[in-house]
Amino acid sequence: MSLIAVSNPSYALSPQHLSLHFWSWMLLALCYFSPLSAAHAHPVTFQDGSALFLKYQPKLSGTEFNYSYTPRSALGVTHVRFKRNAHETEHYLIPKWNTLYQRWNKPSSQANIYLSAGMGAFHQEDGDSGGALLGSLQADWESRRYYTQFNADLIQAEGDNDLHHFRARVGVAPSLAAFDEIQTFLIAQVSYLPERAEAFQVGPVLRAFYGRYLFEVGMTQDGEFIGTAMIHF
């Protein structure tokens, strides 16, 4: 035994048609539901890896797709749909650059700081439109048992169409699962979005991931549904 220490590191339901149908539905879901930036997504995955993230809340939903061209940098595009009030709904479409600014890999935990910047456009459903800038910060720490995360997503748009979203999360895993098993986390989430009438939102979220898939369902104090899905590929 040797030890080398490393200093650092057809319509007949063929698989093809099922796959095509799956991606068609995914695309439809993207268009229809399309949260602020990919709030709880992984902004950077792995070299040549991609991530698709969808989040739905009745008043704030979104989608992000990104491709990591290095282990620390990714290019992506995010779509945010924000129902500002009963009469105003805005869509932001922003190409963005994500970077893993810092990662701490420890034997039993991992911590990250991600930064994102983007430039795109917004469109109001009543016809107003213009340019938009995005800046995001994500900081997280997780072990197999515990999970914390903070996000700040800021969109500066022409006119009175800015969007500022801050979120903090803490979570605990009731049990520890193996790689080929479903891992769950119970998460408490608080969110602040000053552009909403009900700016503060608090609620529980249940997270489950299996292999490269992640799903979340939750609810705010007002009974507003939160749904999230993410896939790495």
Added chain:
Amino acid sequence: MSRILIVLVAIFLMVAEANAKDVRVTVNGMVCSLCAHGLNKKFLEHESVEKVDIRFDEKLVVLSLKEGAKIEDDEVQQIVEWAGYEAASIVREDKE
């Protein structure tokens, strides 16, 4: 003659070292299946790797190599870094 024999034995041992062994890679930061997915995918893309076994409890990625195939330490380290992690150690063991 004895020198030639020693050289041949050394070469044999080196080849045997790289082949017919499981490679046990201790990875720092590997705490969830989404984290490990990149490692799993990247190692499986290597032509020498037949199977990848992720063991969270031991912080280990165990690589089963194809018959007669080999993977160098620097390749293992590079793949772990591509996945965004750090290899704390690389250990080679005879297959059970």
